[in-house]
Amino acid sequence: MSDSTxxxxxxxxxxxxxxxxxxxxxxxxxxYLLPSLVFLALFTYYPxxxxxxxxxxxxxxxxPEKIFVGLENYLQLWREPLFWLVLRNNLFYALGxxxxxxxxxxxLAVLVNQRLGAARSLxxxxxxxxxxxxxxxxxxxxxxxxxxxxxxxNYYTAxxxxxxxxxxxxxxxxxxxxxxxxxxxxxxxxxxIYLAALQGIPAELYEAASIEGAGAWRRFxxxxxxxxxxxxxxxxxxxxxxxxxxxxxVFVMTQGGPADQTNVLTFYIYQHAFRFWDIGMGATLTTIFxxxxxxxxxxxxxxxxxxxxxxxx
Amino acid sequence: MRRQWLAGxxxxxxxxxxxxxxxxxxxxxxxxxxxYPVGVAGPLAKVIGEMTDKFNKExxxxxVVPVYSGDYDPTLQKVQTAVMAGNPPDIFIVEISxxxxxxxxxxxxxxxxxxxxxxxxxxxxxxxxxxxxNSVVRGKTWWIPFQRSxxxxxxxxxxxxxAGLDPEKPPQTWAELKEMAxxxxxxxxxxxxxxxxxxxxxxxxWLFEAFVRQSGGWLINPEGTKVNFASKEAVxxxxxxxxxxxxxxxxxxxxxxxxxxxxxxxxxxxxxxxxTGILTxxxxxxxxxxxxxxxxxxxxxxxxxxxxxxxxARKIPKERQDAAWKFIEWMTSSENAAAWxxxxxxxxxRKSAYDVAxxxxxxxxxxxxxxxxxxLQYAFGKMMAPNFQKIREILKKQLDDxxxxxxPPKEAMQTVQKQVEAVIKR
Numbered sequence: 001m002s003d004s005t006x007x008x009x010x011x012x013x014x015x016x017x018x019x020x021x022x023x024x025x026x027x028x029x030x031x032y033l034l035p036s037l038v039f040l041a042l043f044t045y046y047p048x049x050x051x052x053x054x055x056x057x058x059x060x061x062x063x064p065e066k067i068f069v070g071l072e073n074y075l076q077l078w079r080e081p082l083f084w085l086v087l088r089n090n091l092f093y094a095l096g097x098x099x100x101x102x103x104x105x106x107x108l109a110v111l112v113n114q115r116l117g118a119a120r121s122l123x124x125x126x127x128x129x130x131x132x133x134x135x136x137x138x139x140x141x142x143x144x145x146x147x148x149x150x151x152x153x154n155y156y157t158a159x160x161x162x163x164x165x166x167x168x169x170x171x172x173x174x175x176x177x178x179x180x181x182x183x184x185x186x187x188x189x190x191x192x193i194y195l196a197a198l199q200g201i202p203a204e205l206y207e208a209a210s211i212e213g214a215g216a217w218r219r220f221x222x223x224x225x226x227x228x229x230x231x232x233x234x235x236x237x238x239x240x241x242x243x244x245x246x247x248x249x250v251f252v253m254t255q256g257g258p259a260d261q262t263n264v265l266t267f268y269i270y271q272h273a274f275r276f277w278d279i280g281m282g283a284t285l286t287t288i289f290x291x292x293x294x295x296x297x298x299x300x301x302x303x304x305x306x307x308x309x310x311x312x313x
Numbered sequence: 314m315r316r317q318w319l320a321g322x323x324x325x326x327x328x329x330x331x332x333x334x335x336x337x338x339x340x341x342x343x344x345x346x347x348x349y350p351v352g353v354a355g356p357l358a359k360v361i362g363e364m365t366d367k368f369n370k371e372x373x374x375x376x377v378v379p380v381y382s383g384d385y386d387p388t389l390q391k392v393q394t395a396v397m398a399g400n401p402p403d404i405f406i407v408e409i410s411x412x413x414x415x416x417x418x419x420x421x422x423x424x425x426x427x428x429x430x431x432x433x434x435x436x437x438x439x440x441x442x443x444x445x446x447n448s449v450v451r452g453k454t455w456w457i458p459f460q461r462s463x464x465x466x467x468x469x470x471x472x473x474x475x476a477g478l479d480p481e482k483p484p485q486t487w488a489e490l491k492e493m494a495x496x497x498x499x500x501x502x503x504x505x506x507x508x509x510x511x512x513x514x515x516x517x518x519w520l521f522e523a524f525v526r527q528s529g530g531w532l533i534n535p536e537g538t539k540v541n542f543a544s545k546e547a548v549x550x551x552x553x554x555x556x557x558x559x560x561x562x563x564x565x566x567x568x569x570x571x572x573x574x575x576x577x578x579x580x581x582x583x584x585x586x587x588x589t590g591i592l593t594x595x596x597x598x599x600x601x602x603x604x605x606x607x608x609x610x611x612x613x614x615x616x617x618x619x620x621x622x623x624x625x626a627r628k629i630p631k632e633r634q635d636a637a638w639k640f641i642e643w644m645t646s647s648e649n650a651a652a653w654x655x656x657x658x659x660x661x662x663r664k665s666a667y668d669v670a671x672x673x674x675x676x677x678x679x680x681x682x683x684x685x686x687x688x689l690q691y692a693f694g695k696m697m698a699p700n701f702q703k704i705r706e707i708l709k710k711q712l713d714d715x716x717x718x719x720x721p722p723k724e725a726m727q728t729v730q731k732q733v734e735a736v737i738k739r
Contacts, residue, residue: 062417062699149581164504169567171717258567259713274390275702
């Protein structure tokens with residue numbers, strides 16, 4: 001009996017029983033959650049609340065005394081074209097990275113899940129390698145890869161007859177350059193998650209499908225893809241969050257330039273809070289950032305959550 | 314058994330008491346924290362470490378602990394955070410344009426009392442006037458020039474020869490610069506193989522100010538109360554940039570501060586505007602002969618200074634401030650100013666530093682290091698104002714947009730004027 005069939009049969013009964021016991025004693029669960037709740041409250045919820053509070057003040061290096069201004073900071077942002085450019089950049093970055101990274105992660109996970117013999121682990125490690133490099137180091141590396149004169153990227157594309165691109169120095173190509181780098185950096189992580197999920201799919205399903213005469217394409221869409229939906233949901237949420245968290249690449253590679261074409265929300269917050277020393281505005285942006293992220297994740301759980309197929313249900 | 318235990322405990326207690334006494338005795342030593350950034354390439358953290366070690370050995374009552382705090386920006390952040398938290402570093406170096414911000418935060422003390430007495434009263438006069446400018450505000454001297462630079466002009470003599478130009482004659486004027494840049498730009502189809510001239514990005518706001526000076530204008534008055542971005546001279550400077558980078562396409566509109574020196578070394582650009590601070594890097598890396606010259610003039614030669622100054626925190630006891638001054642005076646003595654210049658490539662801040670034997674010996678070998686000092690006669694203080702970081706961002710955005718042809722120069726500079734005025738008046 002393989003592990004996967006054990007999952008499908010009654011062998012998980014003790015676990016279920018345990019879960020029921022906990023559900024009965026709900027108070028117990030809260031008790032055990034208390035330490036982490038306290039920790040979260042001190043280091044997450046309190047700062048979030050405090051920054052929402054600070055967002056109602058004018059407080060910067062030239063006004064060291066906090067002045068209550070209500071929603072003025074928010075209105076000021078609403079009228080600030082740069083703020084909208086920053087949001088547009090974030091959206092562009094999300095659209096550029098998320099689908100591509102997820103697709104690449106899934107595709108490569110399916111590939112390295114095949115019987116590749118001894119080379120299999122080699123492939124996996126090779127594909128996962130970029131993920132293990134610290135982001136700042138990777139970003140510094142890519143500054144040189146994207147260098148228009150002596151960089152590797154233009155060196156290779158020249159062989160294909162593609163005209164040279166100024167990449168990070170070109171207002172139109174700087175953000176795509178960061179997107180390319182981020183895809184390279186992140187797909188390995190998603191591949192790993194997909195790979196783990198793939199190994200949880202019972203081989204019998206594929207055997208049965210093959211006997212029924214289903215081709216590889218059909219097997220993928222009828223078995224693999226539906227059974228991967230929990231992993232896909234997880235990957236999707238992680239991808240969205242990390243797309244909003246993009247900072248290191250921008251900080252190292254462009255500092256938001258040229259002409260703010262790569263300025264994103266986190267960097268914009270950083271500029272206000274730690275460069276302009278405008279705490280009020282930094283807090284306002286942080287509050288907006290958190291609300292945006294919460295709304296997005298709620299929407300995903302609402303709509304995408306329904307389509308997820310959990311085999312146990 | 315029990316008695317032994319007690320005896321042991323007592324011995325331990327005694328030892329602890331002694332130890333505490335020892336610590337107390339040691340506390341009479343004044344220990345100063347010194348935050349410093351490294352703004353140019355090179356193992357300068359090591360040099361600073363060696364200098365402070367030497368100072369500590371010569372001054373038994375004081376121990377300066379140097380803390381490398383990153384680039385200029387992170388250093389300012391760390392200082393600001395520490396000041397706001399009421400626990401500032403005793404001594405620190407930040408970028409010179411931040412003086413009004415430091416004053417707004419009431420972060421540093423004036424040094425006039427110390428400066429007056431130093432070296433028999435001759436100390437301050439010995440600094441180059443252009444370097445002194447960013448120190449004096451509201452009639453007081455706030456900090457001491459330390460790691461100071463100015464932009465200069467580099468040209469590749471080999472590429473000049475290849476283009477049929479006299480390799481010993483760099484451009485003297487903007488017009489000559491433009492003509493030479495055209496000849497030095499190598500195109501292959503739509504692709505540019507070699508730029509004529511690169512005005513380095515990153516600190517392009519700093520270089521821009523030099524171009525404005527060359528037109529005879531200025532951007533912010535020394536008091537930081539008046540701004541002049543929409544002036545004829547400023548618009549003229551930006552128009553010239555747009556001509557080079559957008560209309561003639563003989564220079565890249567965008568680049569980063571760190572990437573253009575390697576570009577110059579790789580012969581990707583024939584001429585380069587950058588800090589004096591990269592001269593040693595170029596000298597060690599370039600496989601061709603190159604020269605250093607004044608930045609070409611428009612109406613006049615013009616430059617402005619840059620770099621970082623040494624300051625003393627306000628919210629520390631007087632005895633610590635006195636000790637901090639001893640350190641600053643020592644770090645900026647003629648000998649040490651010369652040693653620091655030789656180790657770093659920064660311009661020595663004092664006239665007498667050029668009389669130090671080691672300096673003379675070095676300059677005899679490579680006179681290119683003298684260009685920056687000579688150019689100082691045309692140099693001014695760097696613009697400064699409260700919340701300078703924000704002003705920089707505003708200016709850089711418009712510069713970027715203008716050289717991409719998105720906004721006409723005049724309109725760009727008017728936008729800067731309006732936005733900077735709003736920042737200053739807040």
